[in-house]
Every structure is written in structure tokens, then in C-alpha cells.
Amino acid sequence: MAVSLTLVIGNKNYSSWSMRPWLALTHNKIQFQEILVPIYEEGAAEKIRKHSPSGKLPVLIDGDRAVWESLAILDYLAEKLPQLGLWPAGPGARAHARAIAAEMHAGFRDLRMATPMNLKREPRPIELSVEAQADVARITAIWTDTRRRFARGGSYLFGGFGAADCMFAPVATRIRNYAIKVDPISADYVEAIYKLPAFRAWREAGLKEPWTAPYDAI
Numbered sequence: 001m002a003v004s005l006t007l008v009i010g011n012k013n014y015s016s017w018s019m020r021p022w023l024a025l026t027h028n029k030i031q032f033q034e035i036l037v038p039i040y041e042e043g044a045a046e047k048i049r050k051h052s053p054s055g056k057l058p059v060l061i062d063g064d065r066a067v068w069e070s071l072a073i074l075d076y077l078a079e080k081l082p083q084l085g086l087w088p089a090g091p092g093a094r095a096h097a098r099a100i101a102a103e104m105h106a107g108f109r110d111l112r113m114a115t116p117m118n119l120k121r122e123p124r125p126i127e128l129s130v131e132a133q134a135d136v137a138r139i140t141a142i143w144t145d146t147r148r149r150f151a152r153g154g155s156y157l158f159g160g161f162g163a164a165d166c167m168f169a170p171v172a173t174r175i176r177n178y179a180i181k182v183d184p185i186s187a188d189y190v191e192a193i194y195k196l197p198a199f200r201a202w203r204e205a206g207l208k209e210p211w212t213a214p215y216d217a218i
Contacts, residue, residue, distance in 0.1 A: 005032040006061040007073075008051040010039040012206035014213055016117040016170030018058040019202055020070040023166045024077055027198040028084045038211045071105045074163040086163040093150050097157070097164040100142050104167040111135035115174040118216060119206040125179040139171055140186040147185055155192035169193050173203075 007025060009018035025032050037047045037057060045055065052059040052068050059068040060076065067076045078086040088094045110131035128136070146157045146164075156165045172193040175182055182190070193199055 004063065005030065006035060007032050008035040008037060008048070008057055008059045008061065010037060010057045011209055011211055011213075012036070012202055013119045013209045013211070014117055014206075014216075015039065015057065016173075017056075017070045019170055020166040021058055021060060021073040021077065022202060023161075023169055023196075023198050024074055024084075024086060024163065026201060027161055027196065028081075030077075030081065030084075038209075040211060040213050069105075071101060071167065074101075074166060078163060085160070086166075088150065088158045088162065093158055096146065096150065097162065100146060100157075101164045101167040103142070104139075104171070108135040108139065108171075111139070111171075111174065115178045115180075116213075116215065117170055117173055118177060118213075119173060119203050121177040123177050123179045128180070136175075136180055136182070139168070140182050143168070143189050144183060144185045147189065155195075156189070161196060165193070169196075169199060 005025070007018075007021060009015060009022060012019070022034075024030075035051070037044055037051075039048075039057065048057055049055050051061065051066070053066060054068045056068065058070060058073065059066055060073045062076075062080070067073050074086060078084070088097050110129060114126070114128055114132040143157065150158045152159045154160055156162065157168070158164060172190040174180065175186070175190050176194065194203075
């Protein structure tokens with residue numbers, strides 16, 4: 001499917017926000033140009049502002065339109081390409097998907113700060129704060145409740161891979177790379193994310209990147 005789109009992203013090893021729309025496009029075999037800006041290199045801020053009004057990544061360029069923020073990009077793609085079914089068709093399931101995607105977009109700061117995305121990290125546990133543990137508990141509760149209600153035998157939150165899965169996919173890397181223990185349903189979901197061909201392509205590219213974040217070097 002030929003679509004004239006450009007997605008500007010950060011490092012695949014580190015940029016959880018960039019992963020989300022990239023997975024949506026790649027999984028659905030939508031043609032797009034990728035521009036990768038190493039976010040920890042000198043001059044990165046200036047390079048990013050050439051594309052993104054917010055000065056942050058990712059940003060989707062569609063002709064003279066620029067759409068930034070991962071969730072806004074997913075919504076834009078869902079409207080532009082409704083045949084992809086990025087959101088569930090049923091109004092109840094769709095409302096639920098939008099609610100949990102928005103919760104992921106806006107929340108879980110303590111877990112984010114405690115477990116920065118790093119695909120190269122050798123899996124090993126760390127001591128999580130009470131607040132970060134509460135984030136894990138809420139996320140896994142979302143996963144188990146959603147899969148029980150809406151998965152209908154599929155491997156992802158609403159059966160097939162969709163926008164809500166794009167929003168939660170980076171959390172799967174945190175669960176895996178920080179060896180966080182989760183319930184069996186959540187563990188199966190993490191495994192399903194890791195088996196997704198689009199995710200595997202992102203991860204393999206991230207593992208080959210030469211760049212290192214300052215905090216990672218320390």
C-alpha cells in the first residue's frame with residue numbers, strides 16, 4: 001500500500017515513544033520513509049526541531065502536515081487508513097482501548113523513571129519503589145482484564161495487534177529487561193509482543209545501534 005508518509009524517530013534502542021507509531025506502520029506494511037535522529041548526539045535538538053514543532057520525537061510528516069505525540073499519530077493513522085482497524089470496531093471495545101491507551105500515554109511515571117527502555121540491557125532485576133510496583137500492578141491488571149474481556153482467542157489485547165498494543169509494547173521490554181515478575185496472562189502477552197515480526201525488526205535494529213545514552217554509559 002503506497003502512502004506518502006515520513007516518520008521521524010529517535011534511537012530504536014532507547015526511544016519507547018518512537019516505537020509505537022513505527023510498529024503500527026510496519027506491522028500493517030504501510031510504506032513510509034524513516035528518519036532517525038540519535039537523540040543523545042550533539043546537535044540532536046536542532047535536528048529534531050527541523051521536523052517537530054514540539055522539539056520531541058516521534059513526529060509523522062504527511063505532506064504539509066506534522067503530527068507529533070505517539071497517541072495522536074496513531075489516531076491520525078486510524079482516521080487516514082480506517083481499513084487497518086487500529087482501534088476495535090465495537091464501540092465498547094473501542095472506548096476501552098482508547099481509555100487504556102490514554103492511561104498509558106499519561107501515566108506510570110514511576111515505572112518509566114525506574115526502568116528506562118534499553119533493549120541491549122542484560123535482563124536482571126532491580127529493586128522497584130512502592131510506586132513503581134503499583135504501576136506494574138496497574139498495567140498487568142489492564143492487560144489481564146482486557147484480554148479476558150476482548151482478546152477472543154487472539155494473542156493481543158483485543159485479539160489482533162492494534163493501537164492499544166502499540167502503546168503498551170515498550171512496557172513489555174521493561175518487563176523483560178528488568179526481569180519483573182508478572183502473572184501468567186501478562187507473561188504470555190509480553191511473549192506475544194516479542195514474537196511480533198514488526199517488534200522483532202525494531203529490536204534487531206536497536207541492538208545494532210552504535211549510540212549510547214549518557215545514563216547508560218555510567
